[in-house]
Amino acid sequence: MPPINLGLVGFGKIARDQHLPAIAANSGYRLVGIADPHSRLDGVAHHASLKAMLDATPALDAVAICTPTHLRHSQARLALEHGKHVLLEKPPGATLSEVDELSDLAERRQLTLFAAWHSRFAPGVAQARQWLAGREIRAVEIEWKEDARVWHPGQTWIWEPGGMGVFDPGINALSLATEILPRPFFLRSANLAVPSNCQTPIAADLAFSDVQETPIRAAFDFRQTGPQTWDIHVDTEAGRLSLTQGGRRLSIDGRVELEAEEREYPGLYARFAELVAGRTSDVDVAPLRHVADAFLLGRRKRVAAYVE
Amino acid sequence: MPPINLGLVGFGKIARDQHLPAIAANSGYRLVGIADPHSRLDGVAHHASLKAMLDATPALDAVAICTPTHLRHSQARLALEHGKHVLLEKPPGATLSEVDELSDLAERRQLTLFAAWHSRFAPGVAQARQWLAGREIRAVEIEWKEDARVWHPGQTWIWEPGGMGVFDPGINALSLATEILPRPFFLRSANLAVPSNCQTPIAADLAFSDVQETPIRAAFDFRQTGPQTWDIHVDTEAGRLSLTQGGRRLSIDGRVELEAEEREYPGLYARFAELVAGRTSDVDVAPLRHVADAFLLGRRKRVAAYVE
Numbered sequence: 001m002p003p004i005n006l007g008l009v010g011f012g013k014i015a016r017d018q019h020l021p022a023i024a025a026n027s028g029y030r031l032v033g034i035a036d037p038h039s040r041l042d043g044v045a046h047h048a049s050l051k052a053m054l055d056a057t058p059a060l061d062a063v064a065i066c067t068p069t070h071l072r073h074s075q076a077r078l079a080l081e082h083g084k085h086v087l088l089e090k091p092p093g094a095t096l097s098e099v100d101e102l103s104d105l106a107e108r109r110q111l112t113l114f115a116a117w118h119s120r121f122a123p124g125v126a127q128a129r130q131w132l133a134g135r136e137i138r139a140v141e142i143e144w145k146e147d148a149r150v151w152h153p154g155q156t157w158i159w160e161p162g163g164m165g166v167f168d169p170g171i172n173a174l175s176l177a178t179e180i181l182p183r184p185f186f187l188r189s190a191n192l193a194v195p196s197n198c199q200t201p202i203a204a205d206l207a208f209s210d211v212q213e214t215p216i217r218a219a220f221d222f223r224q225t226g227p228q229t230w231d232i233h234v235d236t237e238a239g240r241l242s243l244t245q246g247g248r249r250l251s252i253d254g255r256v257e258l259e260a261e262e263r264e265y266p267g268l269y270a271r272f273a274e275l276v277a278g279r280t281s282d283v284d285v286a287p288l289r290h291v292a293d294a295f296l297l298g299r300r301k302r303v304a305a306y307v308e
Numbered sequence: 309m310p311p312i313n314l315g316l317v318g319f320g321k322i323a324r325d326q327h328l329p330a331i332a333a334n335s336g337y338r339l340v341g342i343a344d345p346h347s348r349l350d351g352v353a354h355h356a357s358l359k360a361m362l363d364a365t366p367a368l369d370a371v372a373i374c375t376p377t378h379l380r381h382s383q384a385r386l387a388l389e390h391g392k393h394v395l396l397e398k399p400p401g402a403t404l405s406e407v408d409e410l411s412d413l414a415e416r417r418q419l420t421l422f423a424a425w426h427s428r429f430a431p432g433v434a435q436a437r438q439w440l441a442g443r444e445i446r447a448v449e450i451e452w453k454e455d456a457r458v459w460h461p462g463q464t465w466i467w468e469p470g471g472m473g474v475f476d477p478g479i480n481a482l483s484l485a486t487e488i489l490p491r492p493f494f495l496r497s498a499n500l501a502v503p504s505n506c507q508t509p510i511a512a513d514l515a516f517s518d519v520q521e522t523p524i525r526a527a528f529d530f531r532q533t534g535p536q537t538w539d540i541h542v543d544t545e546a547g548r549l550s551l552t553q554g555g556r557r558l559s560i561d562g563r564v565e566l567e568a569e570e571r572e573y574p575g576l577y578a579r580f581a582e583l584v585a586g587r588t589s590d591v592d593v594a595p596l597r598h599v600a601d602a603f604l605l606g607r608r609k610r611v612a613a614y615v616e
Contacts, residue, residue: 073494077519095601096404097594098494101519161497161607186381186406189469199607211385211409286405292600293403299469299507 003030004085004276005059009050009075010067011036014089018118019064022265028273033057050075054082062112062276065089070162073098076113080105085112085276087268091171091288092116094162103283113281114272117175121267122247123260128234129180131252135236137181140216143231144173145224148202149308152222158200159306165200167291169230170220174287176232176247177216185210187290190298195306202306206294311338312393312584313367317358317383318375319344322397326426327372330573336581341365358383362390370420370584373397378470381406384421388413393420393584395576399479399596400424402470411591420583423591425483429575430555431568436542437488439560443544445489448524451539452481453532456510457616460530466508467614473508475599477538478528482595484540484555485524493518495598498606503614510614514602 006029008015015034020041023029033045035053040046047053054060062085065072073093076086080102092115093099099115106113119125146169148158157163164171178184185208192201202223208216230246239253250258275282314337316323323342328349331337341353343361348354355361362368370393373383381401384394388410400423401407407423414421427433454477456466465471472479486492493516500509510531516524538554547561558566583590 095495095605096597097492097601100597101492101494162605164604184405184409184412186409187403289404289408289600292597292604293405295603296472296600297403297470 001028001277003028004273005030005032005057005061007033007035007053007057007060007063009035009053009063009065009079010071011039011041012066015064015066018265019066022269025266026269026273029269032060050078054078054084060084062086062272068157070094073102076102077105080109080111080113083109083111087114087116087272090115090117090175091164091291092283092285093288096285096289096292099283099285099288103281106281106283110279112272112275112279113283114275115283115285116268116272117172117179117284117287118264118268119172119175119247120179121264121271122176122262124243124247124250124258125176125179127258128241128243128250131241132180132234132236133182135182135238137210137212137214138235138237139214140177140181140235141233142173142177142216142218143229144170145219145221145229147224147228148222148306153308159195159198161199163200164291165194165198166202166204166220166222167200167294170204170218171287171291172246173218173220173230173232174290176243177218178284178286178290180232180243181210181216181234183210183212184286185214185216187293187297190294192294192298192300193303194300195304196302197305201300202303204294204298309336309585311336312581313338313340313365313369315341315343315361315365315368315371317343317361317371317373317387318379319347319349320374323372323374326573327374330577333574334577334581337577340368358386362386362392368392370394370580376465378402381410384410385413388417388419388421391417391419395422395424395580398423398425398483399472399599400591400593401596404593404597404600407591407593407596411589414589414591418587420580420587421589421591422580422583423593424576424580425480425487425592425595426572426576427480427483427555428487429572429579430484430570432551432555432558432566433484433487435566436549436551436558439549440488440542440544441490443490443546445518445520445522446543446545447522448485448489448543449541450481450485450524450526451537452478453527453529453537455532455536456530456614461616467503467506469507471508472599473502473506474510474512474528474530475508475602478512478526479595479599480554481526481528481538481540482598484551485526486592486594486598488540488551489518489524489542491518491520492594493522493524495601495605498602500602500606500608501611502608503612504610505613509608510611512602512606
C-alpha cells in the first residue's frame with residue numbers, strides 16, 4: 001500500500017509539537033504540504049490556504065485539521081468536497097450541529113472522517129477498557145486539575161465563548177471515561193464556577209450516572225497549584241482501577257499494572273491510516289456532547305476574576 | 309388494526325390541554341391509564357407511577373411522556389424496557405446524551421420512539437417546506453417574541469438550570485426552521501441576555517449559516533409586551549415566504565396562501581400511530597442540539613433582574 005499523501009491545515013503549536021513528529025515517524029504517511037497563512041516549515045511545500053494546497057497538490061489524499069476550533073468545519077468541509085479524507089483535532093467542532101453535518105457529508109462521499117481524541121491513545125487506555133468490560137462498576141471519580149497559568153499561558157481564547165474554559169482539558173477526561181466505561185452515562189447536574197471577567201468556567205463539578213444509577217463524579221479545576229492531577233478511579237467488585245497521569249499509568253488496588261511513555265499521536269495516526277485503508281469513519285461526539293450538556297444544564301456561579 | 313392502548317405519564321397542564329383532547333378525537337387510540345403521583349382524571353385508571361401502571365396494565369402498548377423534562381429519560385427507559393412504544397413531549401430530554409441512549413435502546417428493542425416537536429404539525433409547515441424545497445434561499449429571519457409574564461406565570465423552573473429560559477419557546481422556532489429549510493444550518497455566534505437573578509437567558513440573538521453561507525438570524529425575547537410574534541421569514545429568488553402565528557399562517561410576498569386553526573397535537577398523534585404501525589422511530593435532536601450549541605458558544609451578558 002503506497003503511503004498516504006497528507007497535508008496539515010493549521011500549523012500552530014499542536015501541529016508542530018505532536019502531529020509533525022508522529023507523521024515523520026510513520027512510513028505510512030508522506031507530508032506533502034502545509035496550509036497556514038503565517039507559519040511554514042523548511043522542506044515542506046507551503047500554501048497560504050487549504051484552497052491553495054488543494055489546487056497545487058492533485059496527489060493529496062488526506063488532511064489533518066489543526067486550525068482554531070471555529071475554522072474546522074469550513075476547512076473540513078472543503079477537504080471532503082474535494083474528495084480528501086479528514087482527521088479533525090479535538091474538539092471536532094465549535095458546535096455539535098456542524099460535526100453532525102460533516103459526518104453525513106463524509107458518509108455520502110464514502111470518505112474517512114476521524115474525530116480524533118488523542119487521550120484515548122494513552123498507554124493504559126486499552127487495558128483499562130478491557131479490564132472494566134463485564135465488571136460491576138460501583139462508582140467512578142474523575143479528577144482533572146491543572147494550573148491554567150502553567151499550561152495555557154496567553155491563551156485568552158480559552159476564556160471566550162466557544163473556548164470551553166476548564167473543559168478544554170476536561171474534554172480529554174471525558175474522552176477517556178466514555179472510552180473505558182462499559183456503559184454510556186448522562187449528566188444529572190453540574191456546578192460551573194465562572195470568573196467574573198470570563199465567559200467560560202474555571203472549574204466544574206459534574207454529577208453523572210449510567211442506567212444502573214452508578215455515581216460518576218468529575219471535578220475539573222484550572223486553579224490547581226502544586227501537584228497536577230489527571231486521574232480516573234473506578235471502583236468495582238474486583239477492586240479499584242486507577243488510570244492516572246492522563247492515561248500513562250494503570251493500577252489495580254494501588255498495584256501498578258502498566259506505566260509507559262506518552263505516545264498518543266503515533267497511536268492516533270496509526271488509527272487514521274487504518275480508517276483510510278478501510279474508507280470508514282470514526283466520529284464519536286460523546287465527549288463534546290457531554291460538554292454541551294454541561295453548559296446546557298449547569299448552574300453557574302460567579303467567582304473571582306482570573307488574572308494571568 | 310386495533311386501537312393503540314395508550315398510557316399518559318405525567319398529567320400536568322400540557323397533558324390535559326393538548327394530549328387528552330387529541331387522544332380522545334383519534335379512534336386509533338384507547339386511553340387506558342394515567343400515571344401521576346398527584347393528578348387524576350375521572351373515568352381513567354389512575355396509577356401513582358409508571359411502574360404501577362406497567363404492572364397493572366398488561367395490555368398497554370404505548371406511553372406518552374409528559375413529565376417535567378428531567379424525569380423523561382428514566383420514565384422513557386422504563387417503558388422501553390417493558391416493550392412499550394414511547395412518545396416524548398418536547399424537549400425530548402434534559403441532555404443530548406440521554407436522548408441518544410434512548411434512541412439506541414428503542415432501536416435494539418425494535419420499538420417506536422417519537423421525539424415529538426408539536427410546532428412541526430402547525431397548518432402551514434408542510435406547504436412551507438414544499439415551497440422552499442429547491443428554491444434559492446437568500447436570507448432567513450426568525451422572530452420569536454412573547455411575554456413570559458403572560459405565557460409562563462409561576463413557571464420558576466424556566467429560570468433554573470435546564471429550564472432553558474427563552475429557549476423553552478425558542479426551541480419551537482428551531483423545530484420549525486429545521487423542518488422547513490432545505491439544508492442543515494449551524495450556529496456561528498450568539499448573544500444571550502441573562503437576568504442577574506436567573507440561570508437562563510431571557511433573550512437571545514443567534515447568527516446561523518448553512519453551507520452556502522446563507523445568513524439565518526434568530527431573535528428570541530421573553531420581554532415582549534403588546535403584539536406577540538412567532539414568525540419566520542425566508543427570502544428566496546421567487547419571493548419572501550412568511551410562516552407566521554407559530555405556523556398557522558403562510559404567506560408569499562404578503563399574499564396569504566393558507567391560514568387555519570391550530571391543531572398540532574392531532575397531527576402529532578396521527579404521526580405517532582403511523583410510526584407505531586411501522587415500528588419505526590422519529591428522533592430528530594436537531595432543535596435541542598441547536599439550543600445546546602447556543603449555550604456552549606453563546607456570549608452571556610447580565611441584564612436586569614426578572615421579577616414576575
